[in-house]
Amino acid sequence: MNLWSFFWQKIYEINWLLPALIYVLGFIGVAMIYAATDGVWHHGAQQHLIRLILAGGLMLIVALIDIRFWYHLAYPIYAGALALLAGVHYFGVVKNGSRRWLDLGITDIQPSEIMKLAIVLALARYYHDLDRDRVSHVFGLLGALVLIAMPAQFILQQPDLGTTLLLTMTALAMVFLAGINWRVIVAGITTAAVAVPLFVRFGLQEYQRKRIMTFFDPSIDPTGAGYHITQSKIALGSGGVSGKGFMQGTQRQLEYVPENRTDFIFTVIGEEFGLVGGLITMLLYMMLIGICIWMALQCRHKFSQLLILGLTSTFALYVFINLAMVMGLAPVVGVPLPLISYGGTVILTVMTGFGLMLSAHLYMQSELPRGGR
């Protein structure tokens, strides 16, 4: 079998339902960015479309590479991402008050984005190799904790609360899925109940704390930090059941909702297509997540399963945090709505992630080194 016919065969075997749904959401994004920018095609909609297509190519390439390759590269990728994070910490470029970017001369990169994928790869590999009996053992826990804590503290110090949360929660979901003992879970939750308030008090930057405080009571500062939440609620609320119609939103016309083509894009959907549009969008996300889970359950190897489920968790968390934030159920932490929000980095991350999932599913028959029992 020559290489070409092999690849054609593989392309044929790809679970095309997933890319199809991805592009449905992506095109909704193009339309909504177009509306959010008052119908100026080149103020984001065009770029979004181009990025979707280019990232789609990347997804395909990643998907066609055998899962064994990714398995072997899991730790090196993680190590590389960690090194880059350390690099950011010491040599990073400060943008908007946060040190998140690394200037590579040609282009700026955001290592925390790479880490979102790398942590999943690393933990999947870790639990694939680890005996099931040892998952809840002190050393088993400690290994996972080190893997999670090292990148998390770098990202938190950037400071980027949103990404830290995303990363940590994804990792915890994977630890849970790996079969951690319920007693450890209860103990963990108890510790968290004590630690989180302390962390909020001492571990957060002033603006981050303020964001959280105003989240609990937006009326404290209706024109300051609570502004985003109030305005996005007004935009959604004024949309009603069926919305004001495409390009008819008044709040976004008045530039009321800030960042409405990026993190707050859902307000445009809600204002212009109402509850119906919002629910349909959410349904599409549920379907997408459902397909991913279904793909995971079809896999034979723990690495593949955990990889898909971990990446799915990241994606789902993106969606949950963003929607909760826009609807005033969570603080404004700067998490975009994946595939719909304008922004190149998140598309790249998410599409690479989907590529990995497709690869894991496509090569489910590949023999991975025997892992732990």
Added chain:
Amino acid sequence: MIDGNDNISLSRRTLILSGAGIGIFGILSTRLYQLQVLRSEDYTALSENNRFNYNIIVPSRGRILDRSGNVLALNRQDYRVELIAEQVTDINLTLDKIAEVVVLSDPTRERIKKDVKKHAKFVPVLVEDHLSWEAFSALNIRAPEIPGVVPKVGEGRSYPYNGIFCHVLGEVGKAKPVDIENDKDPLLRQPTFRIGQSGVEKGAEPRLRGKAGRLKVEVNAVGRIVREWPEANNRSKAGEDVYLTIDAPLQEHAAEQFGEDSGGTVVIDVHTGEVRTLLSMPYYDGNRMVSGISREELALMNSDPKTPFNNKAVRGVYPPASTFKMTVMLAALETGQVNPKERVICTGHTKVGNKKFHCWRRRGHGPVDLMQSLQYSCDVYYYEMAHRIGIDTVHDVAIRLGLGQSYDLGIQTRASGLIPNREWKQKNRRDGWRLGDSLNAFIGQGYVLSTPLQLAVMTARLANGKKAIRPHVIIDENIPEFADMNFDPAHLDIVRESMRQVCMVPGGTAYRDFPLGPSGVDMAGKTGTGQVTGISASERATGVIRNQDKEWRFRDHSIFVGYAPFEAPRFAVGTIVEHGGSGSGRAADISRSILQKSLELDGLIVPRPVDEPAGGTL
């Protein structure tokens, strides 16, 4: 390989997480339902009420300064009181309370109420401006008790020099509907903004105005500002200062010379066309115009026979009278129809058909050559010229000298006067040109009309002899190349020497017992006496022809043009004193004094010691 148990455990846990995910989606959907359905009405109302406004920041208007930086127009602090209607419950009661401190006339009250109706409830409406410091501080103390009353310090236009520049500067005022229609600058719709209405204020409006700043503000349902959005690139930009060619001390001096008289004078740099003085008398106080003037006062000024609002220097058209004779002289020399040595016998009058044309000197000048004709201002000599050369030739020379055309000084006022020719008469009088028309025109009467500005331009062009200078009042770094007038220098020398003799040689109409002229230098000039009414035969018979016996409005205009120094011309002046009598009198004295002062100010001559008589007191 994954063993069975492990796989079941993972599937189970996946199911748990999926359940949690579905739960979250459920919560989010519920929340969306709550926002978009249950509370939709509240938010819809909020969405309509929450709006952005752009508050316009009015920039400081540029100042207007004279050539050496004396400030002619500036902004000073202006105390005013404004009213915000939304905070007022009973407007009459509020106005009554304000009236305890500030006098509010009934028309003012009406205007305030009208303005309140016209604007949105949160827009501040001007109650009264130009408050005294006492009234303003009293209001400041009371303001907290009177809701909606806002004492404010703004900027108002102010003109020092109490009005002598009013005709040059013009003034500012509220934008008129037609301005707003033609100019889309949002500033024009600001209640506190003032736009140039006339003069330099209007002509240099684009430079003076500056650029509006924008302050993005978020306002709630009642229009109150909830938040300001400072945007650095939206600061207002102050208007440019505009420098004039005018010399303020010279203009002051000129105004002093006029005293109570009515008229206009213009002083021009003969080489550049810079207008050093542009004065129209009497003047009015531009500050009064800006701060509001009562209807009665305005009516009084409008009915003043000395027409203070009329810019006589630019728009006042008068017969140039004998000051037109240089033009005729040049025309005659150009055509070669006259030998400068040739003498014409003046008997005091000339007859054309059975109509007598008189010389101003009834007993005549006797034999007069070309140069003497100007020195003595012999009319008969020019009647003779009317027989020799046509009006069209004179018209051509007059135009080349700058008469009969208007100049854009950048002060929004112009007048072209009139230099007639055959074509003009045919077109406007439906009649052919007659010899009698020429006789009148050649002594600067009849159809010929000019302004003090044109006379000054003519004199400046004669003085420099080459450049067809054009006057301007706003300083311009690059003075354009002026066209060549193409006069024979020899002819110009004759004209200028004749003009010198008018002033410096006994017998000259401006020479009395002493030469007219600034100390130490010669000046050249020409007098003119513009007839307002013809002298009727009955008046001639009864002898009531003396000017000072006539009613003021029928007296002759006193006209003078001149330049100095004769050897190296620097400044030219054109002066008309309305009903001032003979040109050798008021206009000549004023002009000489202005030229003296202009040369002093430019350091060309040393000021005369005060105790030395200034060449007589005529």
